[in-house]
Amino acid sequence: MIPVKKLSNGVEMPVLGFGTWKLKDEKCTEMVKYALDIGYPAIDTAQVYLNEEAVGEGIRQSSRKREDVFFTSKIRNRFQGYDHTLQAVEATLTRTGLDYIDLFLIHWPGENMYVPTWKALVRMCEEGMIRSIGVSNFYPEHMETCAQETGVMPMVNQIEMHPYLMQYEVVDYCRQNGVFLVSWSPLSAGGQTRQDPKTSALGNTGKIPSGNVMEDPVICEIAKHHGKTPAQTVLRWHVQNGFGVVPKSSNPDRIRQNMELFDFELTLDEMDQIRELTKKQIRIGDDGRTYRFLLLDELIAAGKEPKRDRFGNYL
Numbered sequence: 001m002i003p004v005k006k007l008s009n010g011v012e013m014p015v016l017g018f019g020t021w022k023l024k025d026e027k028c029t030e031m032v033k034y035a036l037d038i039g040y041p042a043i044d045t046a047q048v049y050l051n052e053e054a055v056g057e058g059i060r061q062s063s064r065k066r067e068d069v070f071f072t073s074k075i076r077n078r079f080q081g082y083d084h085t086l087q088a089v090e091a092t093l094t095r096t097g098l099d100y101i102d103l104f105l106i107h108w109p110g111e112n113m114y115v116p117t118w119k120a121l122v123r124m125c126e127e128g129m130i131r132s133i134g135v136s137n138f139y140p141e142h143m144e145t146c147a148q149e150t151g152v153m154p155m156v157n158q159i160e161m162h163p164y165l166m167q168y169e170v171v172d173y174c175r176q177n178g179v180f181l182v183s184w185s186p187l188s189a190g191g192q193t194r195q196d197p198k199t200s201a202l203g204n205t206g207k208i209p210s211g212n213v214m215e216d217p218v219i220c221e222i223a224k225h226h227g228k229t230p231a232q233t234v235l236r237w238h239v240q241n242g243f244g245v246v247p248k249s250s251n252p253d254r255i256r257q258n259m260e261l262f263d264f265e266l267t268l269d270e271m272d273q274i275r276e277l278t279k280k281q282i283r284i285g286d287d288g289r290t291y292r293f294l295l296l297d298e299l300i301a302a303g304k305e306p307k308r309d310r311f312g313n314y315l
């Protein structure tokens, strides 16, 4: 059984989910079905991954009942704003074929539209379309503003975290305020850099050096000691820190491997050795304090009207 974390609204969220960034079409459906069939209880996607329809299909094809799958998606940045958010949530329901969402996140804070976006999510959560709501890549000041404006603190914050990047400021705030932290790129994305050249023009950071935590000598040594792989050791470190994880793999053996985290325990000394590595502070994605993007109306005004999905929703 995969452990669950009780969120501040009482909903139970599995601490392990299957990440789907970069998985598309039939491959995505196949891997989602596989992950659910072997015991993953949760799936993590986002509107910007352009795979919600394939994920929905994978859930349907799996042996799991809908109520035994915890489904998370995130609003695409361009749809921020009260009315666009209401429509965007409907679009996720249409594309996936699901009749409710377990967790819906604001993907990035951006500059000044996350408050109306949050207000729309609070409303949809109250109306039952979404069971829990949260944020991603938010700093304390963003979460504080959400809570002040609506009286509702995000239930989850999903941020980049791995042994080369521990976001202590965010971790402390979330622990003090009952916000469940989920680590994205928990395996440091295998050391890949991730930078969208189109967004650099908006003031985002340039190409960032990366590192693969699964090749780190400290982690490899600890892994050897437990008869586990470096990936399992890293994922176990997250879980023992009290974080959720959403590792992604396109390979069935690795998908299975990434689930086998609950039959061993790292010692305090091993946890400390891995924590030492976080001094490197290698960020492989963007930073929520500086990342900026254009909104739907701005895109349309600039003559860059987005494409639509086959249901007529903007992508």
Ligand SMILES: NC(=O)c1ccc[n+]([C@@H]2O[C@H](COP(=O)([O-])OP(=O)(O)OC[C@H]3O[C@@H](n4cnc5c(N)ncnc54)[C@H](OP(=O)(O)O)[C@@H]3O)[C@@H](O)[C@H]2O)c1
Pocket (backbone or CB within 6 Å): 018, 019, 020, 021, 022, 044, 045, 107, 136, 137, 158, 159, 183, 184, 185, 186, 187, 188, 189, 190, 214, 229, 231, 232, 246, 247, 248, 249, 250, 251, 254, 255, 257, 258, 285
């Ligand atoms: N909220 C956000 O802003 C945000 C941003 C990024 C990601 N995410 C979410 O977080 C999920 C995970 O992050 P991620 O996909 O960037 O990276 P990740 O899960 O840290 O790492 C995935 C990479 O590691 C490899 N890998 C996976 N398991 C392995 C194993 N056991 N041994 C060796 N290599 C292994 C994968 O290769 P193979 O596929 O070849 O196995 C892939 O290249 C995403 O899929 C997405 O759902 C959220």
